Amino acid sequence: MFNFMAKMLPHLRYSVNRYSPIQRFYFLHFAPLSSSSKAVKSNSENAKNGDSFTVSYLVNKCRFTPERALSASNYMKIEEAGKPDAVLLFLKNQGFTKSQISNIVKRFPPVLVCDPQKTLLPKIEFFKSSGFTLEQLTAILNGSPSTFKRSLENQVVPTFNFLNNFIGSTEKIVNVARRCTHIFGVDVEASIGPNIQLLKDVGVPESKIIKLLIHQPRAFVIDKEKFRDIVEEVQGMGFNPLRYKFLLAVHAFRAMSKETWEKKMEAYKKCGFSEAEIFKAFEKNPWCIMVSTGKILAMIDLLFNKMGFERSVFLNRPVIISLSLEKRVIPRCLVYQDLLAKGLINEGFRLANMLEASEKKFLEKYIACHEKEAPHLLKLYTEKLALLH
Template sequence: MFSLLLHGRSSVIELQKLHNSSNLVKLLQNVFALSNSYYSASAAAADDSSHRDGRKGKTFTVSYLVESLGLTTKLAESISRKVSFEDKRNPDSVLNLFKSYGFTDSQISSIISIYPGLLIADAEKSLAPKLQFLQSRGASSSEHTEILSKVPKILAIEKKKALSVYYDFVKEIIEADKSSKFETLCHSSLPEGSPQENIIRNVSALRELGVPQKLLLPLLISDHSLVCGEEKFKESLKKVVEMGFDPTTSRFIQALRVVQRLSNRSIEEKVEVYKKLGFSVGDVWGMFKKWPVTLTHSEKKISQAFETLKKSGLYEDEILSVFKKFPQCISYSEMTIENSIGTLLGLGFSRDELMLMFKRYPQCIGLSAESMKKKTEFLVKEMNWPLKAVVSTPAVLGYSLEKRTVPRCNVIQALMGKGLLGSELPPLSPVLAITDEAFLEKYVRNHDGKELVAELMAIFTGKTRKKQRKIRYNEEGS
């Protein structure tokens, strides 16, 4: 039973059982209940407004969010399904209030993106007193805005004592993350009890293990189920630590989420599904370490991905190799895989070359058709590398065209134009597959003459192109 989870480190993490005053217990019991009631009221108000004002209100909301906060249309449309308004008086008063307390435009955008219900809150009667009270807690102006922009749900709490406890707790997490040592948070001294208290205690336990702020705060905001309870959380945390997951990575949280959600029996059943396809228990363990979501897929999904790759031309042992190398491809749909194959064939690759590319770089199975087409055409048509060069180094299809491929290729073209590389292009791999530092040493800094090095560096960073665009703009303007 649970053979998969017996691998890894044998160290045992004993989570502390700690005690505190009953007043603090009662205080924290109300924190999330108050927060949820506030958000429910905001959501209800938004729903009423949406039904009353209909499409007009949603259209105005989207336009307002894009123009006033600089949000993308997609994000604005998502928010408009939660809050809706027909005029800008109330949201303007909320945004102006945040600005008056020193919040930057980006911080305000972050706050509204995380907690859009604030746009329909009463700025003067509800938000202003809280901001004023929290500002008096001793944090500097920059600390104050940082705390609230990262966990704006603090502003949902009504009681001052609860508000101060939650605010101080988040402040400690942020401060601890800036320290070179993982400090023990004082609120980890909470006794056993309600789910609300468990959240604070369990988040503290994660912080003491070294889980960084960027992974911790989202749990505090929205993922209550992961850090609720005590025994199940303690058991799951122990297993994930013993398996050797690094607490500073997102994969640690992913693994914890999977282990806590699945029973021992469920995990064993998933392992059996993979074994039927030819994987060993060790293979499944290896895939889980790379991508914990491996154990959440249904038998139908796993088998479908296997059969789709089989139909594409890969042999069973090759499919096993692809899965073990990049288990994320299990999540790709049949359509995604078929579109990738069709796109690559349309670009001139043979089916044998496709299979070779899939084995070398399985990630290309899930790349968008537009991305693969744009990158391949640039490398082959503009740079004149042969298709076989892409087959040999298919990882180039995953590199950023704007940030990596084009800047390096501009340097190569400049060097060839000056006769410093001969008449033939260098191999593709030494140009694109190496690190930025290695590229600069090989193709930029190794030349004699400060002016030439400066010119090549300007080409690499794009400053030359920016300067040329500015000159053209000035000429056109005159």
């Protein structure tokens, strides 16, 4: 069973790299700079190329850093202030806040050279007529600003209709757009549609497909043949298509490159786990392999080396690795140590139960019930949370 990766790893090459800061700047996707030297060329060099006004406008009017302005000037030209000023005023009049406008411009600078009436207004009017509130409208365009440059007829409308028919909620469409900023540039009929149908064909309930689409829309944006290969591999591993873990496994292989998978395997092996044990944990909960290598090492060091967890805890409850280190594990371990020191729990107490408990249950079961014996616990816990945030 564990030889599946010999066949699986080539398929992982299809996936895109994990989200990185540079991906936030859509305009860089068309022709990224080939070297850092281009990103730091001087204003005088830009002046020779006629870009000095663009750089000056972005720095002075839009608060770009000089480096970011220089990069943007390679893909757009501002010849005079009239057009970008009109765009900024238009967005303000449409109800976008100052911070939203700043975010849109920084993530998609070409919006500044769009025609407000011919290019921007039709999209805004379409979303309004489709039932989006002003708050939802600004959220979707703030989260996916490249939508302003998409063809309304050929891209925006078909994508909206597809999502609306399948998930049936403007709020959910907003969530999809926030998580996949280029969603309105995707040919949904050619990619997302067939991939959804494939999942239905192998027995995945539609409700679970909708859940994945809302929370991980990028998982569906892939060539249908490559997506089929991944689904078949997940089937071959024995995942049950009726359970959400099936889709999490698909998402994991879709999101990771071969190199990323190997690094995470090595991280677990450094901590003493065998390949067979890692696969066993992955089959129980795919999230354990989707966290960063840094988090894997930090979490295992804390829980196993410092808190005394047994290896069986990871094998039986691998979801623990995916919990937030700062927001949950460290503060709760501090409470655990305090309770143990005061004799309010014994060493046989299962820390894993405390870590997996909901926030409400944790406060009730492990802090409020000990208010008389340890009135400082709540303060200790909240102060640690605040410090780590």
